[in-house]
Amino acid sequence: MNSIFAKRRARLLAMKAIRDNYIPGDKLITCPKCGQESERKTVAEGLSVCPKCGYHFPIGGYYRLSTILDPGSFRELNEKYPAADPLSFPGYRAKLTAAQRKTGLTEAAVTATGTIGGHKCVVGVLDSRFFMGSMSAAVGEKITLAIEYAAKNKLPLILFSASGGARMQEGILSLMQMAKTSAALARFSDKGLLYISVLTDPTTGGVTASFASLGDIILAEPGALIGFAGPRVIQQTIGETLPEGFQRAEYQEEHGFVDAVVPRSQMRETLSQLLLLHEKGGRA
Amino acid sequence: MSTSLTAAERVAIARNPQRPNISDYIDGLFTDFFECRGDRLCGEDAAILGGVALFHGQSVTVIGTRKGKTLEENLKCNFGMPNPEGYRKALRLMRQAEKFRRPVITLIDTSGAYPGLEAEARGQGEAIARNLMEMSRLTVPVIAIITGEGNSGGALALGVANRVLMMENSIYAILSPEGFASILWKDASRSAEACDMMKLTAPDLMRLGVIDDIIPEPEGGAHTAPVQAIRQVDRCLQRHLAALAKENGPALAAARYQKFRKMGAAAPQKEEL
Numbered sequence: 158m159n160s161i162f163a164k165r166r167a168r169l170l171a172m173k174a175i176r177d178n179y180i181p182g183d184k185l186i187t188c189p190k191c192g193q194e195s196e197r198k199t200v201a202e203g204l205s206v207c208p209k210c211g212y213h214f215p216i217g218g219y220y221r222l223s224t225i226l227d228p229g230s231f232r233e234l235n236e237k238y239p240a241a242d243p244l245s246f247p248g249y250r251a252k253l254t255a256a257q258r259k260t261g262l263t264e265a266a267v268t269a270t271g272t273i274g275g276h277k278c279v280v281g282v283l284d285s286r287f288f289m290g291s292m293s294a295a296v297g298e299k300i301t302l303a304i305e306y307a308a309k310n311k312l313p314l315i316l317f318s319a320s321g322g323a324r325m326q327e328g329i330l331s332l333m334q335m336a337k338t339s340a341a342l343a344r345f346s347d348k349g350l351l352y353i354s355v356l357t358d359p360t361t362g363g364v365t366a367s368f369a370s371l372g373d374i375i376l377a378e379p380g381a382l383i384g385f386a387g388p389r390v391i392q393q394t395i396g397e398t399l400p401e402g403f404q405r406a407e408y409q410e411e412h413g414f415v416d417a418v419v420p421r422s423q424m425r426e427t428l429s430q431l432l433l434l435h436e437k438g439g440r441a
Numbered sequence: 442m443s444t445s446l447t448a449a450e451r452v453a454i455a456r457n458p459q460r461p462n463i464s465d466y467i468d469g470l471f472t473d474f475f476e477c478r479g480d481r482l483c484g485e486d487a488a489i490l491g492g493v494a495l496f497h498g499q500s501v502t503v504i505g506t507r508k509g510k511t512l513e514e515n516l517k518c519n520f521g522m523p524n525p526e527g528y529r530k531a532l533r534l535m536r537q538a539e540k541f542r543r544p545v546i547t548l549i550d551t552s553g554a555y556p557g558l559e560a561e562a563r564g565q566g567e568a569i570a571r572n573l574m575e576m577s578r579l580t581v582p583v584i585a586i587i588t589g590e591g592n593s594g595g596a597l598a599l600g601v602a603n604r605v606l607m608m609e610n611s612i613y614a615i616l617s618p619e620g621f622a623s624i625l626w627k628d629a630s631r632s633a634e635a636c637d638m639m640k641l642t643a644p645d646l647m648r649l650g651v652i653d654d655i656i657p658e659p660e661g662g663a664h665t666a667p668v669q670a671i672r673q674v675d676r677c678l679q680r681h682l683a684a685l686a687k688e689n690g691p692a693l694a695a696a697r698y699q700k701f702r703k704m705g706a707a708a709p710q711k712e713e714l
Contacts, residue, residue, distance in 0.1 A: 241705075243649075243705060244638070244639075244640055246638060247638065294704075294705030294706070295705075297704075297705060298705065298706050301702070323593075323615045323616070325615065325621060325624055325625050326625075327705070328614065328615050328638075328639050328640055328641070329613060329614060329615055329639075329640060329641065329646060329649065329651050330649070330651075330704060330705040331615055331705075332593065332594070332597055332614075332615045333597075333651060333701065333704035333705055334704070334705060335569075335570075335573055335594055335597060336573050336577065336597060336600075336601050336701045336704070337701045337702060337704055337705070339570060339573035339574040339577060339601075340573070340574065340577030340578075340601070340697075340698050340701050340702065341702070342574060343574045343575070343577050343578050344698070346574075347578075362594075363593075363594055365566035365567075365570070366554075366565070366566040366569035366570050366573075366594040366598075367569075367570050367573055367594075368570070369566075369570070370564075370566050370567040370570035370571070371570050371571070371574055384561050384565075384566065385554065385556070385560075385561060385565040385566035385569065385594070386554075386556030386557075386560075386561060386565065390556045391556050391557060391558055391561065394555075394556050394557055395557055395558055397558075399558065403558070403561075404561060412562055412563075412564070413564075414564050414567055
């Protein structure tokens with residue numbers, strides 16, 4: 158019986174993942190970084206990484222989960238948690254509906270439990286296709302519920318961030334999600350549990366200034382833009398051109414804010430290793 | 442209270458350079474203030490002022506953003522826009538307050554954390570995130586007062602408090618109305634329109650449950666009668682401190698946690714699995 162459900166779950170995630178792994182273009186895909194063309198099939202099979210220069214294309218939440226979770230282990234948490242319009246902001250509901258239609262998501266965060274290399278964990282992913290992965294009240298709530306679920310069940314937590322920052326249309330309530338998620342992580346951490354934060358392109362604004370920066374271990378995908386203020390704002394403020402590579406994952410590693418830059422092809426293995434390292438011993 | 446002001450009018454009052462600043466509040470509310478400088482890591486940031494003082498005879502830790510009233514003063518304190526060192530100094534002082542079991546009072550008036558190259562290189566995001574996390578855990582009373590502008594994570598980094606109070610004409614928002622208009626409509630000149638939509642005034646935020654109390658200001662704003670305005674802050678602060686003094690440490694941390702836990706949650710859901 159169990160294996161039938163596991164197969165069904167694996168199929169469900171695989172289907173959702175296919176929809177999430179779509180890069181615009183016909184048979185050939187042009188890399189925005191190196192400008193070279195590659196076969197769609199080659200890119201798709203290579204975890205949406207440019208085979209010529211290693212550029213990591215943005216990927217959707219379910220596809221991300223399918224690349225790291227053991228097949229059949231995916232169980233979504235709070236799948237139907239609703240998007241909301243707390244300030245009754247003009248035109249926002251229609252935009253939410255359009256984003257939902259386009260992506261098949263209800264909001265910008267997908268949270269789940271599953272196993273990685275046999276290690277049980279809770280994983281949350283921000284999906285940059287939905288309002289640039291910005292922090293709405295629903296995103297903050299789903300992330301907080303995932304943290305609380307992990308705390309209650311004594312499971313390690315992994316959050317993949319990709320966010321343009323605040324959700325403008327939710328104003329101050331977007332801001333409050335920073336406090337809410339950070340406070341939930343304090344309680345989680347007090348239980349002696351492991352939180353791995355993975356920063357993907359782009360991780361900025363309120364997400365950087367809350368849960369994304371609070372991992373026991375912080376990983377980043379190559380080339381990911383990571384910062385509090387966006388490069389355009391900084392450039393306007395200081396009136397100078399920013400140095401090459403500024404705020405990229407490698408820059409953040411060099412400045413002491415990232416433990417390791419991990420290519421997508423090695424992410425699953427690295428996470429599995431980290432989970433193993435925190436499973437053995439450690440209870441002094 | 443003057444309830445007839447528009448949101449844009451309140452924004453203008455909140456930003457009036459003659460409005461009482463942190464130095465005025467420290468002089469008017471406390472005695473024996475001793476300023477503590479430096480983050481003990483790499484620097485001192487004048488955009489955040491902090492120290493120990495007496496409030497009606499009780500030791501308190503006071504921390505706030507510092508805006509100047511003149512260009513010269515403003516150049517010294519970076520127009521009240523903190524760097525990571527400022528937030529890290531604030532955190533150091535909050536931990537010190539916890540050690541000595543004294544309440545923390547924060548005074549917030551900032552257009553936001555400084556968006557500069559060096560600030561990014563030294564981890565502006567990490568500094569703010571760390572403050573949010575650590576403030577949520579403090580086992581002493583924490584009261585935040587927004588006295589002018591409270592913009593973005595740069596304001597919230599001093600705002601995870603048991604009581605969040607707002608001066609009647611202060612504002613509290615995700616970012617400046619100009620920034621909001623330019624992100625949403627690519628047109629910063631539509632900021633007046635943004636002011637209305639953003640729900641950034643004290644009465645709006647009271648309705649949304651984001652703040653706990655509004656401190657009345659003299660007709661025309663706090664700058665027209667600063668002594669009177671500061672007296673109102675004094676009364677309100679005394680009242681809230683007295684109420685919090687009855688709680689023990691873990692209860693204070695738990696109540697603060699619950700306060701923020703509720704922000705923006707939809708109707709409670711049945712837990713899955």
